[in-house]
Amino acid sequence: MGFRVLLRMAALVGLCAPALSALAQEAPAQASPPCARPDALGVSRVLEVNPKGGLKVGLKSYPQTLALEPGEVVLTFDDGPLPATTGPILKALDDECVKATFFLIGRNAEAHPAFVARERARGHTVAHHTYSHPFITMRGLGEAEAKADIEQGFAADDRAAFGQAGPAPRTPFFRYPGFADTPELNAWFARRDVAIFGADLWASDWLDMSPQKTLELLLGRLDQAGKGIVLLHDTRPQTAKMLPDLLRALKARGYRIVHMVPAKDDAPTPLAKAGPGWTSEAEASIAKVWPKILAEKRRLAKAAHAPGG
Numbered sequence: 001m002g003f004r005v006l007l008r009m010a011a012l013v014g015l016c017a018p019a020l021s022a023l024a025q026e027a028p029a030q031a032s033p034p035c036a037r038p039d040a041l042g043v044s045r046v047l048e049v050n051p052k053g054g055l056k057v058g059l060k061s062y063p064q065t066l067a068l069e070p071g072e073v074v075l076t077f078d079d080g081p082l083p084a085t086t087g088p089i090l091k092a093l094d095d096e097c098v099k100a101t102f103f104l105i106g107r108n109a110e111a112h113p114a115f116v117a118r119e120r121a122r123g124h125t126v127a128h129h130t131y132s133h134p135f136i137t138m139r140g141l142g143e144a145e146a147k148a149d150i151e152q153g154f155a156a157d158d159r160a161a162f163g164q165a166g167p168a169p170r171t172p173f174f175r176y177p178g179f180a181d182t183p184e185l186n187a188w189f190a191r192r193d194v195a196i197f198g199a200d201l202w203a204s205d206w207l208d209m210s211p212q213k214t215l216e217l218l219l220g221r222l223d224q225a226g227k228g229i230v231l232l233h234d235t236r237p238q239t240a241k242m243l244p245d246l247l248r249a250l251k252a253r254g255y256r257i258v259h260m261v262p263a264k265d266d267a268p269t270p271l272a273k274a275g276p277g278w279t280s281e282a283e284a285s286i287a288k289v290w291p292k293i294l295a296e297k298r299r300l301a302k303a304a305h306a307p308g309g
């Protein structure tokens with residue numbers, strides 16, 4: 001607080017230019033123009049999420065989530081950017097003046113930096129989802145290898161979004177591929193003040209479905225839950241195709257969009273606990289694919305030790 005007041009005073013008297021220009025670089029791009037359409041879905045509120053000391057939210061993985069009011073929805077998109085689908089998704093969000101959070105694959109950010117820059121310029125939150133998103137997940141990698149992949153992802157995403165990467169991610173928000181966390185990595189994120197996001201609702205858009213089926217499935221789940229952090233993928237054609245209809249349906253059904261951003265102060269993030277009988281659906285689905293992950297690990301290990309490999 002005191003530091004910010006000092007900076008504001010310095011701005012008034014024209015001092016401290018290097019510190020101020022550093023501050024300007026740190027500031028998220030919130031310069032998107034005011035919404036041109038009064039009937040657009042828009043953003044009903046901005047929710048500051050405090051990652052200090054670590055935070056884990058999302059009922060599919062953890063027994064707590066962001067405290068949202070009935071009808072409040074947080075839109076999150078994983079695995080991008082991919083021009084063919086991220087482009088239409090950004091347009092659909094723009095058309096409805098909606099802000100979302102993108103959990104990027106660093107390798108994709110590196111390949112398509114203009115889309116990451118556009119996400120930032122339009123005021124979306126640019127968050128992280130590892131560099132290479134390996135099939136065997138972070139849980140299948142060794143701890144050191146997982147950390148290296150995550151660090152590489154932070155750096156690739158930040159270079160694409162901000163032109164440079166520092167020692168810590170600009171937006172300290174992370175989502176594990178396949179929701180496959182580990183206690184060691186969770187503790188490491190907590191020490192680094194990085195918040196971990198699961199989701200409250202899955203669109204299951206990783207499955208091949210028509211846009212209409214994807215839309216119906218998600219709206220049905222949302223109507224049942226009444227609110228929540230929704231996981232979508234901006235790499236999926238059916239998601240890109242159905243998003244304009246989804247946003248219109250959210251508006252028609254009275255849902256309101258909440259945009260998550262990193263907290264600017266130390267105020268704790270309002271959280272809601274899971275109801276009685278909570279279990280992790282993410283763990284149940286990881287358990288189903290775990291034999292395949294182990295088989296792939298064995299195959300990779302064999303290939304690495306093969307002569308000449």
Ligand SMILES: [Zn+2]
Nearest residue numbers: 078079177178
């Ligand atoms: Zn993913």
